[in-house]
Amino acid sequence: xxxxxxxxxxxxxxxxxxxxxxxxxxxxxxxxxxxxxxxxxxxxxxxxxxxxxxxxxxxxxxxxxxxxxxxxxxxxxxxxxxxxxxxxxxxxxxxxxxxxxxxxxxxx
Numbered sequence: 001x002x003x004x005x006x007x008x009x010x011x012x013x014x015x016x017x018x019x020x021x022x023x024x025x026x027x028x029x030x031x032x033x034x035x036x037x038x039x040x041x042x043x044x045x046x047x048x049x050x051x052x053x054x055x056x057x058x059x060x061x062x063x064x065x066x067x068x069x070x071x072x073x074x075x076x077x078x079x080x081x082x083x084x085x086x087x088x089x090x091x092x093x094x095x096x097x098x099x100x101x102x103x104x105x106x107x108x
Contacts, residue, residue: 020046021055021077025089029059029070047071055080 013021020043023035035043050056059072073086083089 016041016046017050020050021073024050024056024071025073025077025086026092028072029062030072031062031064031068031070033068035071 016039019039020035023038024030027034027038032043032047035047047056051058053076054074055077056071057074059070061067062070078084
């Protein structure tokens, strides 16, 4: 009987969904093609799933040829991750700047 009244476990996001959400959050507004270039795999199905969960939304169209759809995160995304603004996202690591001295040493 107690199982009947238990709160169902909240659905979790896959690694691919989290990667796609992170790309959109940091780079928004962004097109599907730009997301695919960063991830290296197709993003069409993942975008549909995130749209269905209302974590992202269409925010207009790019001026690029073909006028692709631009995506951005929604207030539901902000609530889900307990963010007040995108400024609260952690800084991305800087690649190439810190490692440049080490890589120079390799070729001496």
